[in-house]
Amino acid sequence: MNVAGKIVEILEEEDILDVFGIPGEQIMPLYEALSKSEINHVLTKHEQGAATAADGYARSTGKIGVCITTASPGALNTTMPLATAFKDNLPVLILTGDNELKYRGSDHFQSTPQVEMFKHITRASYNPLNGTEAMYMLRASIYELKNFPKGPIHINLSKDVLLQEEFDDFDLCYLCEDDMSNLSRAQEVIDNAERPLLILGAGAISQAQLIEDMANKYQIPAVTTFHGMGVIPERSPLNLGLCGIRATERAKYAFENADCIIGLGIKASERTLPEIPENFIHVNINRDVLVGNYPIHGSVADFLAEIKFKPVSWIEEISQIDDSYHIEGLDDESKPQAAIKRILERFPDNIVASDAGSHTTWVTLLKKSQRPRQLLFSGAMAPMGYGLPAAIGAGIATGEKVIVINGDGDFQMNLQELATLKQQDLDVIVFIINNSEFGIIRQWEESFYGMEPYQVKLENPDFVKLASSYGIDAVRVDNLDDLEMILDKDLTGPLVIEVIVESEDIPLPS
Template structure:
């Protein structure tokens, strides 16, 4: 047995079922071990897509995503997707191959300082020098990803390390270094609060049942970040909606009038908290993102187990505020918001994956999530090309139907993954909103720079023929009646729907 065999054995023992990647010379020993394993390898057509797929895998299921690439060209193709996961604190295991140890620091073919390059966009990056170190790093990475997930962890493995038969493996035991010292101060603030308010982030998803019990029992209103939509159903009056730059009327009122904010698992970015309130209790396992006067470094689960809540009675006051969202053009032919609204109505319980662009704004505003992990998109980095590969990862992870809503521009950033979609027979339906334009850039040019549209118009391919060339069925619609007709069918993927829409400005945050 060599190190590669042992790595695969450890992955199997940790219940890793699926990995995404592309083989290459320096990572070949690991692929030989994978070929004899129970692990399902999904061959993507680009390494960026492999890492986006691992990202979507976690966001949809809560299970660790894994992506693999060979040395420099393959490893560096990960950069966009790793930065995406890093900005959103998505835990994925990233394995890259490398040339033999003796070539490190040299100008040898395909040799670059991969660890140093990727270290800026991962939580941790390891460069083990022997088999024992490699297995130690792997076990440490898996423990951290499962118990203290803050973002991707990278292990760079030289080919001679992968082939080594000289190693020792230790079953490691770690303790997360929590700091719950502010619990008593937080308890005092909560006990004296008459208008408490929860702000829930993605880090609170695992405690959905616990939080649901608390808010229902004590009638404490809830707001959420983008990535926590659905922890409490958005059809429930206790969920006021999103807070921050896309705040609903009720969430805005509650945020401005609360005397105690209990922020669980949020990153506290400027999109959620433009200013840090004095009455903020901030709970997060990532010490680096904690803000405010009551920072608590630890798990949401442990915080809730150590806090007592009291009955509140200000929800009725909040509910007097009209929370209906008025979106113009929602019933007009060829308006993107009209098309998106119909797509969301047709697939209310399915996983929706959005990309980057104006359609993302419409989708996040219109989507009413009844459970977490129903809406996936990149919030912190928002790269074009996220949607299709992330949907592949989500479908592999959950075996559920996945709906992609994207634009004509971002779809073309990773359209080669149609081959991955077809090869694996995944139930993914892709809606391409085609306005032949980079819409938000055009809007910014006009509104903020007093420009005529410049370098934003696209001469697109025939998307239906493109899908057909990959062996995927596709249709094109250019009005709402035809879209309704398509949506009325019993759709299953892989399937592509091109929707011709007008260019439309997104509503700006108020």
């Protein structure tokens, strides 16, 4: 067995059932081994689609999403989705092919310094020089991604390394050095608190039931980041909604009046916290993101196992705050927010994959998540073209119906993945909110630069004919009555629904 065969064997041992990618010359030994395995390889139509699908796979389940590409042209096409996974700390493994070792650093055909390029958008970028190193790096990477997911890991595999037949493999013993030294100081702050507040991020998802039970028992209110939505169901009175730039009035009040703020699995970015409070307890497995006076480097599970809470009663005070958020245009058949509201009402419990742009604002304001991982979007990097391939990854990972809400500009960034959607025959319904423009860019031009709209109008294709050319059923609607009539049906994907809307301004963060 060569290195390529052993890599596939290890992936199977680790219950990695699905991978996304496109074959090419330098990675061909790995594809030869994959062809003899039980692993489901999903052939996307562009490497950006493959890596984004791996993101959606990981984001919707917490499992490792795997992307495989050939050398430079293939590998470099993954940089945007890898940067997205890096910014949002997702467990993605990317395996790239490369030319033989003797060509490293040369101007040989399709040779670039891939490892150095990927170092800036991954947690680690490895370059094994022989089969034994490849085994160690793969096993260490999988262990890290399963137990301490802090972002994607890249392994660059030269063709001659993949073909080596003499190498050592071994059981991996890996120790993680946590730092819980501030636990007693944090406990003292919690003991003295009468107004504690939880901020829940993606790192809290694995402990969602424990956190919900604890919050209910002690009546501790919580706010969430975008990626922590649903850790406590949004129907719960203890869930005050989003914090940060899209904070609800109750969330703002709680943040400003809390005497102890506990961040569980959040990055504490400027979009989450307007400032770092003196009484902020920050728990995260990623030492690099810890801030504040009480940093706890460890898992949310370990923190909750050690810390003690007491009953509090200030949720009654918070509930007196008027938290009604008026969104204009929800009954105007020409407005995108009206269409999006009805789509979300029709699919309240489904995974929703959004994209980047003005429609995302309406989705995040209107979506009510009753469990984690119900809303997938491209987070801190926010590239366009995320929705469709991410939904493909989520559909393969979960087997559930997945709803995509795209803008017309977003959709065209990765529309080639309609072919993948059709070939995989996934229950994915794609809604294209078509206002024939880059809406949020037009709004920035007008609001902040006093410009007339410039380079934002889109001459779109016929999306219905486009989807039909891929063999996918498609329909176009231009009013709420027709949309509601379509939504009343028993809809099954693959399906594309184009919704014609007018230009509309979103509420920009202050």
